[in-house]
Amino acid sequence: MKNFAHYNARSVAEATHLLAAYEGKAKLNAGGSDLIGVLKDRILPDYPEAVINIKTIPGLNTIEENDGGINIGALTKLVDIINSPLIKKNCPVLKETARTVASPQIRNVATLGGNLCQDTRCWYYRYPDGIGGMIKCFRKGGKTCHAVPGENQYHAIMGAKKCFAVCPSDTAVALTALGAVLTVAGTKGTRTLPVEEFYTPLGNMLALDEMITSVNIPKPDPAAEQAFLKFTLRKPIDFAIVSVASVITLDQGICADARIILGAVAPTPVRAHKAEEYLKGKKLSDDTAAEAAMLATVGANPLSKNIYKLEIVKTLVKRVINSGSCLS
Amino acid sequence: MTPTQIKPSLPTLTLNVNGKLHSFMLGEGLHEVSPSHTLAYTLRERLGLTGTKISCDEGACGCCTVLMDGKAVLSCILLTVECGEKEIVTIEGLEDPETGELDPLQQSFIDHTAFQCGFCTPGIIMSAKALLVENPSPTRDEVKEALSGNFCRCISNYHVLDAVIAAARKGGGE
Ligand SMILES: Cc1cc2nc3c(=O)[nH]c(=O)nc-3n(C[C@H](O)[C@H](O)[C@H](O)COP(=O)(O)OP(=O)(O)OC[C@H]3O[C@@H](n4cnc5c(N)ncnc54)[C@H](O)[C@@H]3O)c2cc1C
Numbered sequence: 262m263k264n265f266a267h268y269n270a271r272s273v274a275e276a277t278h279l280l281a282a283y284e285g286k287a288k289l290n291a292g293g294s295d296l297i298g299v300l301k302d303r304i305l306p307d308y309p310e311a312v313i314n315i316k317t318i319p320g321l322n323t324i325e326e327n328d329g330g331i332n333i334g335a336l337t338k339l340v341d342i343i344n345s346p347l348i349k350k351n352c353p354v355l356k357e358t359a360r361t362v363a364s365p366q367i368r369n370v371a372t373l374g375g376n377l378c379q380d381t382r383c384w385y386y387r388y389p390d391g392i393g394g395m396i397k398c399f400r401k402g403g404k405t406c407h408a409v410p411g412e413n414q415y416h417a418i419m420g421a422k423k424c425f426a427v428c429p430s431d432t433a434v435a436l437t438a439l440g441a442v443l444t445v446a447g448t449k450g451t452r453t454l455p456v457e458e459f460y461t462p463l464g465n466m467l468a469l470d471e472m473i474t475s476v477n478i479p480k481p482d483p484a485a486e487q488a489f490l491k492f493t494l495r496k497p498i499d500f501a502i503v504s505v506a507s508v509i510t511l512d513q514g515i516c517a518d519a520r521i522i523l524g525a526v527a528p529t530p531v532r533a534h535k536a537e538e539y540l541k542g543k544k545l546s547d548d549t550a551a552e553a554a555m556l557a558t559v560g561a562n563p564l565s566k567n568i569y570k571l572e573i574v575k576t577l578v579k580r581v582i583n584s585g586s587c588l589s
Numbered sequence: 590m591t592p593t594q595i596k597p598s599l600p601t602l603t604l605n606v607n608g609k610l611h612s613f614m615l616g617e618g619l620h621e622v623s624p625s626h627t628l629a630y631t632l633r634e635r636l637g638l639t640g641t642k643i644s645c646d647e648g649a650c651g652c653c654t655v656l657m658d659g660k661a662v663l664s665c666i667l668l669t670v671e672c673g674e675k676e677i678v679t680i681e682g683l684e685d686p687e688t689g690e691l692d693p694l695q696q697s698f699i700d701h702t703a704f705q706c707g708f709c710t711p712g713i714i715m716s717a718k719a720l721l722v723e724n725p726s727p728t729r730d731e732v733k734e735a736l737s738g739n740f741c742r743c744i745s746n747y748h749v750l751d752a753v754i755a756a757a758r759k760g761g762g763e
């Protein structure tokens with residue numbers, strides 16, 4: 262791996278000031294399970310001059326209950342989310358989602374903040390510099406997208422402009438279903454941002470000097486049914502081809518509220534608004550589930566090789582509505 | 590470029606591997622550790638601990654698994670400079686330091702011929718070791734789950750399951 266200056270940040274202020282000082286030429290390292298691969302393959306147009314270890318910042322790896330809900334530090338490891346009684350009790354969908362990420366060894370180091378901020382997995386974007394040269398495209402400031410005329414079977418089927426890579430983060434899908442809000446710190450202070458608004462067509466909303474410090478999940482209605490389903494080719498160590506997370510509140514069999522989020526279909530997690538609206542006030546049945554599933558795909562615009570994803574979306578949406586609990 | 594007063598990592602690093610302390614200067618020299626070195630690289634190329642294998646070198650196969658503070662982790666995606674305060678155990682650290690006898694888990698892999706080429710084996714044994722330390726009598730499904738991050742191209746998987754379960758029965762987790 263090409264060398265870089267290395268810092269152990271001792272506070273959020275240190276980390277954000279270093280980010281600012283390097284003007285975009287530094288990268289934060291949390292678990293490193295995404296970043297180290299990115300660096301080894303030299304896929305970025307500008308190889309970072311510095312790597313800032315943020316695991317040395319104290320206090321960012323706790324899971325706590327507060328008035329507003331459940332607060333998870335950005336450096337909390339996925340394994341600790343999976344084993345947390347607080348998460349299991351309040352947001353089982355996040356636990357189930359975290360369980361499907363990568364492998365046990367990766368979940369032992371991977372953090373929630375890193376999971377949300379991981380780089381795209383588009384195989385053109387990820388093409389290693391060492392075998393034939395890095396591939397430029399819209400996402401790297403280039404002038405084209407190679408996936409549109411090329412191999413796009415795992416790319417977006419909706420909501421994409423210019424770049425058709427899908428958001429690879431599984432936890433983003435569950436956190437959007439839960440209505441989670443990020444706390445973001447920069448050199449000029451902190452702000453909050455819903456996970457639902459975090460992703461942009463070519464990346465995310467973080468400014469050069471910003472990092473996520475925590476994720477706040479408003480306490481879900483205890484009666485709400487939470488579910489996450491992820492379709493992959495292999496069970497362990499695989500990214501979603503399509504995933505669906507749902508939080509559905511029933512009142513005597515009638516749907517009082519529904520949040521249905523599609524993952525790996527677009528550059529951002531996608532709220533199936535039409536399906537959500539349709540379900541409200543309806544009795545859940547095979548028929549209403551099928552109609553909601555159909556509505557979830559309205560507006561999709563698949564590429565040449567990924568129309569098959571629509572059927573997976575429909576099937577998973579039907580299943581989360583019918584399963585009513587956390588299965589994966 | 591040193592754009593701020595914030596100082597880079599200390600110029601020296603002490604690693605605790607298999608209970609022994611090793612000190613390094615940070616740098617590009619022959620015996621130094623560079624900030625961009627992975628733990629897998631340092632173990633193999635600086636400490637001569639070649640039992641830890643590198644295969645995919647990007648977190649996807651499990652061959653480079655070692656224990657860090659008792660947990661199975663992938664040494665190919667860890668920066669050595671960030672491992673200073675940790676207790677690292679590699680496959681070489683499993684044998685009894687006094688008698689040189691193999692760990693019962695290692696012996697069980699031999700007894701069950703739980704490998705063919707053997708390239709994946711150190712990683713699999715380290716993942717299994719982490720499981721048995723935490724859960725000394727796992728079910729077959731729990732073993733499968735714990736080893737789900739380790740690939741074996743030779744398909745020794747069934748023998749591996751038998752070996753781990755047998756070692757657990759004999760108390761190999763302790
Ligand atoms: C083989 C393999 C399989 C995988 N499978 C999956 C999968 O199934 N599902 C999935 O969702 N992911 C998967 N991943 C991707 C990824 O490794 C994990 O999602 C992991 O959670 C990333 O967390 P990390 O702490 O290791 O991130 P890092 O690698 O440390 O960081 C990732 C990126 O986020 C930035 N970052 C980290 N923390 C912060 C923060 N607090 N604020 C701002 N920026 C930050 C870093 O600068 C870096 O650019 C896989 C990775 C591998 C190698």
Ligand code: SF4
Nearest residue numbers: 383398406424425426
């Ligand atoms: S989908 Fe996005 S990342 Fe992939 S080639 Fe197109 S522009 Fe680049």
Ligand code: FES
Nearest residue numbers: 644646650651665
């Ligand atoms: S070599 Fe580390 S996971 Fe493959």
Ligand code: FES
Nearest residue numbers: 705707741742743
């Ligand atoms: S024994 Fe050959 S890879 Fe597992």
